[in-house]
Amino acid sequence: MANPVLLNNVDHKDLRVITRRGDAWGDNLMLAVTFPAEFRTLQGHYPIVFRKSNEGAFEPVALFGFQEGENLFLRDGRWDATDLPLSVERLPFMIGVSGQELIMHVDLDNPRVSSSEGEPVFLPHGGNTEFLERMNSTLLALHQGLQDIAGFTEALLQNELLESFVFDIELNDGSQNRLAGFYTINEDRLAALDGAVLERMNRAGYLAAVYFALASLSNFRALIERKNGHA
Template sequence: MANHALLNNIDHKDLHVITQRGAEYGDNQMLAVTFPAEFRDVQACYPIVFRKTTDGLGFEPVALFGFSEGENLFLEGDQWQAMYLPMMVERQPFLIGVNGDELMINIDLDSPRLSRTEGEAVFKPHGGSTPFLEQTNSLLAAIHQGLQQTPDFLAALLQYELLESFVLDVELDNGTQNRLVGFYTINEDRLAALDAAALATLHAGGHLKSIYMVLASLSNLRSLIDRMNYRHG
């Protein structure tokens, strides 16, 4: 269970953050939420798909790392084997807090990344922010700004009925069967059937580029299957 608190240089003056990768630090995750501003970097390494939000009322784009809960095929020991680390993974154990119009930095006090002796110091001895904390602040600001684009993007997809559910059945080289369910992708036939006015509207909103980034990312499903074959071979 997460234990969120507002970061401050009194209660957390000795806090350090372990930035090493590893399952013991929570990196054994199947996916991470992403957003249109990050799609260009994400699509170079991972499939981008959509899932229902936890309340079941909407959708959110995610970068896919594996085919089952707790499976990260990019994680080998303490190495994350991809050129790009998604922002929602990199930001751990920090979170964005909002107080009115002001953004705050929260921290998950139950995170295994926290230490009093190991890793990157969060505050200087006399209470100032370290370069690591300043970098984290910039990262969280970029995430917050990027997430603001997601509702408009999803609204456009739903307006033109471009989301469809899909099932991916995978038979590994060792004969085992695996199935990926519960996710959605872009319906390419509906996209191709859109008229010029609809395409112009999507382009004007900056959504057409994001759609094609999602479609391009699906080629990474093949490499994800190859990683799964290697791990279970």
């Protein structure tokens, strides 16, 4: 359970953040939420698919594994990809809203939070470290990117471009695995869209994201190989 509090340089003057990667620091994630502007960088590493959130809205996610708690990108204390989703990179920080102002919170129950090791958040005299400034920028980019999800998924639904899929996997050891409960772009319906619809989607910045999401599906083969290597 998260324990977010408003970050400040008095109560948290000794706060440090562990930046190593591994299960012990909460990286045993099967997936992470992403957003259209991030697809360009993530599609080189992860399959990007869609799921329904707990509130029933569709959201895009980057897949790291095939089952809960499985992250096939963790290798010897590092994340084996050059780009992390911002929703992962920003931890243990999160954005809060106070009126019209965005404010920074820290989850004190996150395993990355420490007072003895990791990157310092504040300078000895109370100023922000470069690490905190970078996290601030990361949070802002994430906040802005997440605002695009509703419009993007609405455009996909209006044009009936999302379809559910089931992905059956047989590993080298003969074991059977199934990935279900996710959605992807229907390529036939995409190809049938008329020019006016494609132009609207392109002007909104959604068309490139659609093709990046489709291109990312080629990463399923690499993800299976990672699974075979972990088996």
